[in-house]
Amino acid sequence: MNELPPGKSGRSALEVAITAAKEAGEILLAHFGATRRIKHKSKGNLVTDVDILSEELVLKLLKDEYPDYNVLSEESKFSSPIAGHTWIVDPLDGTNNYAYGIPFFCINIALVVDKDILLGVTYDPVRGELFQAQKGQGACLNGSVICIPKVDTLQTSLVGLDLGYDE
Template sequence: MGRLTIQEAGQLIRDRLRGDRRLEIATKAAHDFVTDVDRACEKLIVRAIERRFPDHAMVAEESHQNAIQDGFTWIVDPLDGTTNFIHGFPFFAVSMALALNGRIILGWVLDPLRGELFEAAAGAGASLNGRPLRVRSSGSLDDILLATGFPFREKALLAPYLAAFAAVFQRVGGIRRAGAAALDLAYVAAGRVDGFWELGLKPWDVAAGMLLIEEAGGLVTDFRGGDQALTCGHIVAGTPWAQPWLRETVARHMLPHLDPVPGRAVRSQ
């Protein structure tokens, strides 16, 4: 059901891109936009889930911003990378995940432009269009490629973020900021990049991608090295040989500015 539904959402996006109807764009917050395509995709996905699983809980970016519940909870981002989509920058995705008692057990990330469907099931591995995925098995810090995202929701943390960015940048082969965390995480699972970090993300940004990486042999933690990335929104992911160094480097600059209570971004003054 998940595979079929996310592919239908991807087709909706492609149909809108081929049409001549203008996008309807609204501003949710500073630098945070929503389009009629976001809403239409979410409506399609939510209706499909509710028809099949009426007793399951839902967390969805545009209409169901609830906490993850006990039992089964679907976590949906109908269009991750909305700003990219608006500008015609070809890096955006649809993301769906299913959690059981707070643990992600199924995940899908679809790149509708490239026709790439990343899938994972807990304990059963990860795949891209049916081909097994593994993170890159070895490398050196000097040649690794990383991905990140800027803290547009947490402007107060821009200075320490830039300090962390500088420390990482001086040590690695390259860093990319493409603007869709779900795809960034999928690219880690596929071995296209070796690590990713960002702060202030929402569960729908990371749920599917976290499972993809774990099932592809990678590591995912919060900045403290714990397992709260899904709920606190501060995530460091990567290969087993790169992620520990990346987490330590980011944590050194970020942790003094974060509230010790998971889920609260800025240390209380």
């Protein structure tokens, strides 16, 4: 695995991503169900003021720890190609659900180096579920190793799919 330097505080990149996701989750929960400003980015694709609040917090935490790393975030205007160390952030995955009071949303944070995914964190603040994975080290849910059953056919699989809203 590509060894990552610690952040400015001495914490690992995974620890920093987990902290950022959990703190963003607190913001999302604090505002969930409240009236908010909603904008339409495109047909069926919403952005709320809470998307922006969550993004600002996550980006600040990541940039404070790793100021030289690039960031690609859903709500920011970042158009450079992914090169070098790059954080990829969705500060509110499930904005449509969130905006309409449906409690299925999360925060996603990943770190890539030259398109090689090194780690990922998904946090569901409603259920308190934290998924984390590091390249070569497997994945965990709330600290317990996730074991994926071997399946050979689609008939014995469970598949979730969201085709999105854009035409």
